[in-house]
Amino acid sequence: xPATLLTDTVYEHVLALIRRDKLCAGDRLPGEHALAERFxxxxxxxxxxxxxxxAEGRVTATHGAGHFVGEEPEVKTIDYGPIQGIPDVRGFLxxxxxxxxxxxxxxxxxxxxxLRAAITARRKAMEAARLxxxxxxxxxxxxxxxxxRASENRYLIVTIAxxxxxxxxxxxxxxxxxxQPMLHRGRDVRDEHLRIDEAIAARDADAAREAMTxxxxxxxxxxxxxxx
Numbered sequence: 001x002p003a004t005l006l007t008d009t010v011y012e013h014v015l016a017l018i019r020r021d022k023l024c025a026g027d028r029l030p031g032e033h034a035l036a037e038r039f040x041x042x043x044x045x046x047x048x049x050x051x052x053x054x055a056e057g058r059v060t061a062t063h064g065a066g067h068f069v070g071e072e073p074e075v076k077t078i079d080y081g082p083i084q085g086i087p088d089v090r091g092f093l094x095x096x097x098x099x100x101x102x103x104x105x106x107x108x109x110x111x112x113x114x115l116r117a118a119i120t121a122r123r124k125a126m127e128a129a130r131l132x133x134x135x136x137x138x139x140x141x142x143x144x145x146x147x148x149r150a151s152e153n154r155y156l157i158v159t160i161a162x163x164x165x166x167x168x169x170x171x172x173x174x175x176x177x178x179x180q181p182m183l184h185r186g187r188d189v190r191d192e193h194l195r196i197d198e199a200i201a202a203r204d205a206d207a208a209r210e211a212m213t214x215x216x217x218x219x220x221x222x223x224x225x226x227x228x
Contacts, residue, residue: 005121006041007114008142010049013039015058018069029059029067048114056154080162083169086177090220092163092170097216099160100144104196104212105205107150115150116200122146123197127190137171143193147200147212174223185222192218 014035017023029035032050036043050067053059060070083089110116126139141164148160175185192215199207 005118005125006045007048007052008118008122008146010035010039010041010045011052014049014053018058023069025069025071027069028065029069031066052149055152056149056157080166083166083173086173086223089170089173090224092166093216093220096163096167097213099156100147100216101209101213103148103151103153103156103160104200105209106153106156107147108200108203108205108208110150110152112150112152115146115152116203119143119146119150119200120197123193126193130186130190135175137168140171141167147196150200170219174219177223188218188222189215 014029017029023029030038032043032046035046039046050059050061053070054061054067057070059067061067083092107116107119122139122143122145126136126143129136129139144167145160145164148157151157192211195211196208196215199211
C-alpha cells in the first residue's frame, strides 16, 4: 500500500481509537512505537498521521511527554441537518463550490508534497474502485477530504468533514437521478477529478480553483440540466 494511503489509514485508526476508548481532551495517546505496532506500520507513517492530526487541532504534543487528545473543534457542533429532497441538493452543491474551490486553491499552494501526493493516491483509489465495478462513493469523499487536508486550514478541514453525510447523499442522488448516460457521466467525472489533481500537483492555484468550481457546477448541471 502506498505510504500516503497508509498515513490516511493510521489517521482514521487514531480517530477511531479516541472514539472507541472515549478519550477526552488532555488524555494521553499511546506512544509512536505502540501505535506503530498496533496498526502494523512504521513509525514514520505514524508520525505523518499524528502531524496531520496536530494540524487539525485533534491532538496536541508536549516535548518529551507525547501526544494528547485535543479539544474537539467547535465547528463540529454545527448541525446542517439532512438534505431535504432534490431542491436542497442544488443549494448544497453551491455551498460546496464556495468551500471547496478555495480549498483546492489552498491545496495547490501547499508546500507539503506528501499532502499533494495523497490527493493523487485518493484519485487513483477512486478510479480503481470504479474499474472493479464498485460505486467508489467513499473513495470520492476521501479524494475531496484529502484536498481539504492539503489546504492546511483546519476550519476547512473540519467543516468539509462535517458535511460528509450530506456529500454522500448528494453524490448518490446525482448518480441515480441524472439524465446523462452513466458511461458518459463516469468519464466526465473522472476527467474533472484528473484536472483538479493535475492543477494541484502543478501548484497552480487559479487552475485548481477553476477545476473544482467546474467539477461541482457540472454536478449541478448533471442533476438540473435545464436550470444550469
